[in-house]
Amino acid sequence: MKTIHHSPVEKVIELFVSIISGCPDVKTINNRLVPDRLAAAAWCQRQFAEQSQVSEVLHRITPETLLQLEDVFQELFARQSLSRRHSPAEWLVVDVDMTGLVVSPTSKSYEGAAFGFMQKDKGKGYKLSCPYIGDPFAEVLGGLFDPGSAHCSTKLAELLLLIEKRVGSPPGSLEAYRNRIQQWESKADTLERRSLQREQEASKAYKPQRKNLLEQRADKLHNRAKLLRDEVSQALHMANAFQSIRDRNPFRGILIRGDAGFGAIENIILLSELKYDFLLKGYSPHTAALLAKEVPSKQWLEFTPVVSVAELVVCNIN
Numbered sequence: 001m002k003t004i005h006h007s008p009v010e011k012v013i014e015l016f017v018s019i020i021s022g023c024p025d026v027k028t029i030n031n032r033l034v035p036d037r038l039a040a041a042a043w044c045q046r047q048f049a050e051q052s053q054v055s056e057v058l059h060r061i062t063p064e065t066l067l068q069l070e071d072v073f074q075e076l077f078a079r080q081s082l083s084r085r086h087s088p089a090e091w092l093v094v095d096v097d098m099t100g101l102v103v104s105p106t107s108k109s110y111e112g113a114a115f116g117f118m119q120k121d122k123g124k125g126y127k128l129s130c131p132y133i134g135d136p137f138a139e140v141l142g143g144l145f146d147p148g149s150a151h152c153s154t155k156l157a158e159l160l161l162l163i164e165k166r167v168g169s170p171p172g173s174l175e176a177y178r179n180r181i182q183q184w185e186s187k188a189d190t191l192e193r194r195s196l197q198r199e200q201e202a203s204k205a206y207k208p209q210r211k212n213l214l215e216q217r218a219d220k221l222h223n224r225a226k227l228l229r230d231e232v233s234q235a236l237h238m239a240n241a242f243q244s245i246r247d248r249n250p251f252r253g254i255l256i257r258g259d260a261g262f263g264a265i266e267n268i269i270l271l272s273e274l275k276y277d278f279l280l281k282g283y284s285p286h287t288a289a290l291l292a293k294e295v296p297s298k299q300w301l302e303f304t305p306v307v308s309v310a311e312l313v314v315c316n317i318n
Contacts, residue, residue, distance in 0.1 A: 088252035116148035172275025195221035
């Protein structure tokens with residue numbers, strides 16, 4: 001964008017000033033910031049730009065410029081964060097949560113808004129997932145912005161990447177995580193071989209009904225293998241991202257806390273494989289039963305006459 005009275009960077013600065021000054025939306029800039037020349041001078045500007053110019057900058061932002069803003073935020077966070085100075089030998093408690101941002105159900109001007117569960121009932125809007133640290137630091141580590149149809153159980157891996165980027169990584173390797181990915185690859189290979197066998201059997205079948213049945217089974221096996229290959233590709237990408245961060249990250253004790261939305265069995269397996277300490281409520285009553293089967297009987301400790309407890313090490317549930 002060309003600069004006439006305000007550069008694109010100055011308009012981005014104005015956007016963040018509007019946030020910290022309590023503007024609920026961009027259009028409030030005209031009433032609250034534009035007349036305030038003293039505030040503009042504090043940010044080395046003669047006067048803030050009109051809200052339409054700030055909105056234009058938002059529409060011109062690309063994935064590359066978003067990465068640039070993320071780099072700036074990371075540099076400022078590393079310089080100013082109190083949680084990064086917390087002793088690595090002590091647990092840093094990080095809470096993860098998702099909240100709904102509701103918009104008008106009849107509006108068509110909100111880009112990417114979708115219907116989903118918003119707090120207590122269904123509504124149209126967005127979902128914001130955040131990792132944050134409470135007292136005594138009171139720091140938000142960032143956020144993930146999704147359509148209202150998103151579910152928090154699918155966002156944990158991205159939140160963990162964000163947490164490790166901001167404050168450090170738990171000590172431990174990714175061997176267990178990579179082993180599970182290899183198991184998926186092996187399963188996908190098996191499905192593809194079975195699909196090929198069904199196709200060969202179909203080509204030799206004489207009866208049309210038998211031929212159609214074998215072709216349908218081959219298609220189903222092929223589709224299952226394709227879905228599993230996609231999961232493997234995504235998991236490999238995440239594993240490489242975690243490895244890249246951990247190769248240069250300091251190690252520290254991190255305790256993840258979350259509600260039942262994050263307590264799906266897949267997330268518990270992921271957290272244990274990535275060597276996190278965590279406290280989650282189970283998403284399903286069956287979760288505890290599945291996990292209990294993985295614990296040897298000698299590891300159970302009696303807590304009360306009717307309750308026994310055991311610490312989860314690494315899950316091997318497929």
